[in-house]
Amino acid sequence: SAAEKGGYDYFMLKEIAEQPKAVADTLLGRIDGSGSLTLDEVRIPPQVLREVDKVVVVACGTAFHAGLIAKYAIEHWTRIPCEVELASEFRYRDPILDQQTLVIAISQSGETMDTLMAVRHAREQGSRVLAICNTNGSTIPRESDAVLYTHAGPEVAVASTKAFLTQLVACYLVALYLGQVRGTKWGDEIRAVVRDLSSIAGAVEQVLGTMEPVRELARTLASKNTVLFLGRHVGYPVALEGALKLKELAYMHAEGFAAGELKHGPIALIEEDLPVVVVVPSPRGRSVLHDKIVSNIQEIRARGARTIVIAEEGDEAVVPYADHLIRIPVTPTLLQPMVATVPLQVFACELATARGNEVDQPRNLAKSVTVE
Numbered sequence: 485s486a487a488e489k490g491g492y493d494y495f496m497l498k499e500i501a502e503q504p505k506a507v508a509d510t511l512l513g514r515i516d517g518s519g520s521l522t523l524d525e526v527r528i529p530p531q532v533l534r535e536v537d538k539v540v541v542v543a544c545g546t547a548f549h550a551g552l553i554a555k556y557a558i559e560h561w562t563r564i565p566c567e568v569e570l571a572s573e574f575r576y577r578d579p580i581l582d583q584q585t586l587v588i589a590i591s592q593s594g595e596t597m598d599t600l601m602a603v604r605h606a607r608e609q610g611s612r613v614l615a616i617c618n619t620n621g622s623t624i625p626r627e628s629d630a631v632l633y634t635h636a637g638p639e640v641a642v643a644s645t646k647a648f649l650t651q652l653v654a655c656y657l658v659a660l661y662l663g664q665v666r667g668t669k670w671g672d673e674i675r676a677v678v679r680d681l682s683s684i685a686g687a688v689e690q691v692l693g694t695m696e697p698v699r700e701l702a703r704t705l706a707s708k709n710t711v712l713f714l715g716r717h718v719g720y721p722v723a724l725e726g727a728l729k730l731k732e733l734a735y736m737h738a739e740g741f742a743a744g745e746l747k748h749g750p751i752a753l754i755e756e757d758l759p760v761v762v763v764v765p766s767p768r769g770r771s772v773l774h775d776k777i778v779s780n781i782q783e784i785r786a787r788g789a790r791t792i793v794i795a796e797e798g799d800e801a802v803v804p805y806a807d808h809l810i811r812i813p814v815t816p817t818l819l820q821p822m823v824a825t826v827p828l829q830v831f832a833c834e835l836a837t838a839r840g841n842e843v844d845q846p847r848n849l850a851k852s853v854t855v856e
C-alpha cells in the first residue's frame with residue numbers, strides 16, 4: 485500500500501532514500517569513543533583471527549559486488565590475501581580451504597541457496613564462516629560461526645539498494661577490525677578511515693539531494709538499447725553493480741568493464757551516441773588511476789560515446805570530456821563506492837519507470853533465490 489511505501493511510488497525509491505539511516509544504523513555501537521572497533525558480536529576469538537592466512541568472500545549478485553569491493557579493503561588494511569567468488573561457482577571447483585581460512589558469506593536475505601551451499605562446504609573443510617546478513621535469524625547466519633548483521637531494515641524491492649550500502653559498511657568494518665586485531669602498518673590510516681566512516685552517512689545524504697539531473701538524464705535515454713559502465717579499482721565493482729541494476733530494472737543490455745580492459749576489446753563496442761557511464765577514482769590518492777581513466781574518457785568520446793561521468797567534487801580534469809557530469813562528495817579512495825553507487829541506483833530506477841517497467845517486481849526475478 486501507499487502507506488507502506490512511506491509516500492513513495494515504489495519501495496525501491498523509499499529504500500534508496502533510507503540509505504543514510506541504514507548506513508548510520510549499521511555503524512551504530514560498533515565504534516567506541518576512542519575510535520576503536522568493537523565487534524563483540526563477531527564471536528571468533530582475536531587469537532583465531534590473528535592466525536587467518538586467507539580470506540574468501542562468497543556471495544551472489546549485488547552481494548558479490550560488495551565482496552569485490554571488500555577485497556580491496558581487506559588486502560590493503562590487513563595484508564591477508566583475499567579471494568572473492570560467486571557462491572554458485574565456489575564449491576564446484578574444489579577450493580583450497582582449511583582452518584586458517586576465514587570465509588565471509590554476504591547475503592541480504594540469508595536464504596540464498598547458492599551462498600548457503602558455499603557456507604556448508606567451507607565449514608565441512610574446517611574453515612570459519614562469518615556471515616554478513618540483513619535478516620535476523622535466517623539460515624545463513626544460523627549455519628555460520630559468527631554473524632555481523634547489517635541494519636538496513638527490511639528490503640522489499642527486488643533490486644537491492646540499501647542492503648548493498650550496508651554490506652559495504654559491514655565489509656569495511658570487518659576489514660578494519662581484522663587490521664586492528666592483527667596490528668598492521670596502516671594503524672594510523674585505519675584510525676583515520678574509522679573517523680571518515682562516521683561521516684559517510686552524511687555524504688550519502690548529500691548525493692541523494694543532487695539526483696534530479698540524473699533522473700532527467702535517465703528519461704532522455706529511455707529508448708536506448710545499450711549502456712556501458714566503466715570503472716577502475718573499487719570503481720570497477722561499482723560499474724558492475726550499475727550494469728546489474730540496469731539489466732534487472734530497465735531490461736536493457738548493460739555491461740560493466742574495468743576501464744583498463746577497454747583497449748583489449750570492449751572499445752570496439754563504442755559507436756556514435758552510445759551512453760557510457762564512467763566512475764572516476766579520486767584525483768587524490770591513486771592519482772595514476774585517475775589520469776588513466778581521464779584518457780579513457782577522452783578515447784571513447786573521440787569515438788562518439790556519450791560520456792556520463794561520475795567524479796568527485798573539485799575534479800576539474802574530467803570537465804572537458806563529460807557530456808554529463810555527476811558530482812559526488814570527496815571520500816577516502818576505498819569508501820568511494822558508498823557515494824558512487826547511489827546515482828547508478830537512481831539512474832536505473834528512473835529508466836525502469838520511463839520504460840514502463842514494474843520497478844519493485846522486475847520480470848522473471850525473485851527477491852531471494854532459494855533454489856540452486
Ligand code: AGP
Pocket residue numbers: 544545546547590591592593594595596599642643644645732851852853
Ligand atoms: C540485486 O539487485 C539482486 N536482486 C540479486 O543480485 C541479489 O543481490 C542476489 O540474489 C543475492 O541475494 P542475497 O543478498 O539475499 O543473498
